[in-house]
Amino acid sequence: MMKLDIDNYRARSALYLEKLFFSIPLPFFYRKSSSGKGLHIQAPQCEKWDYRRFIFDDPMRIFFDQVRERKEIPISNLLWDQKKGRKAGSWNMIESQKDISELLDSMFTENYISS
Numbered sequence: 001m002m003k004l005d006i007d008n009y010r011a012r013s014a015l016y017l018e019k020l021f022f023s024i025p026l027p028f029f030y031r032k033s034s035s036g037k038g039l040h041i042q043a044p045q046c047e048k049w050d051y052r053r054f055i056f057d058d059p060m061r062i063f064f065d066q067v068r069e070r071k072e073i074p075i076s077n078l079l080w081d082q083k084k085g086r087k088a089g090s091w092n093m094i095e096s097q098k099d100i101s102e103l104l105d106s107m108f109t110e111n112y113i114s115s
Contacts, residue, residue, distance in 0.1 A: 001042055001043070001044070002041075002042070002043045002044070002048045002051060003040070003041070003042050003043075003078075003079050004040070004041040004043070004051055004052070004055055005033065005038060005039075005040055005041075005079055006020075006038055006039040006040075006041070006055055007033075007037070007038045008037045008038060009037070009038060009039045009107060010037065010107075010108070014104060014107075014108060017104060017107070018100075018104055020051075020054060020055065021094070021100045021103070021104065022097065022100060023051075023054075024041070024043045024051075025043065025044050026094065026095060026096065027044075027093055027094060027095045028041060028042065028043035028044070028093075028094050029041070029042045029043075029091045029092065029093055029094070030042075030091070030092055030094060030103065031088055031089040031090060031091045031092060032088060032089035033079075033080075033083075033088055033089075034080060034081075034082055034083040034084070034086040034087055034088045035083070035086065036086070039107075040079040040088060042079070042091070049062060049066065
């Protein structure tokens with residue numbers, strides 16, 4: 001299972017998120033992070049390094065995680081359920097391109113569907 005943590009999704013363009021979401025094999029799951037500003041994604045195993053580069057994850061973190069993986073040292077691939085006393089939202093499934101479009105539409109309104 002590939003896990004992604006996208007910090008401050010509102011600072012990203014809708015086009016960026018659209019490109020990311022439509023590139024992830026269906027089905028996948030998402031939720032709001034505990035800060036309410038980020039997004040957690042769990043997806044079927046795919047080339048996680050490409051996705052992490054795409055979301056501009058820290059290049060040094062990617063490098064050292066790849067070194068750990070080659071040496072068969074576990075990589076902490078955590079998405080926190082709770083941080084600083086705040087809970088992350090509930091998991092929601094994306095099963096179709098229509099679901100992706102509805103998620104994208106909702107993310108940039110005040111009524112974001114995954115509270």
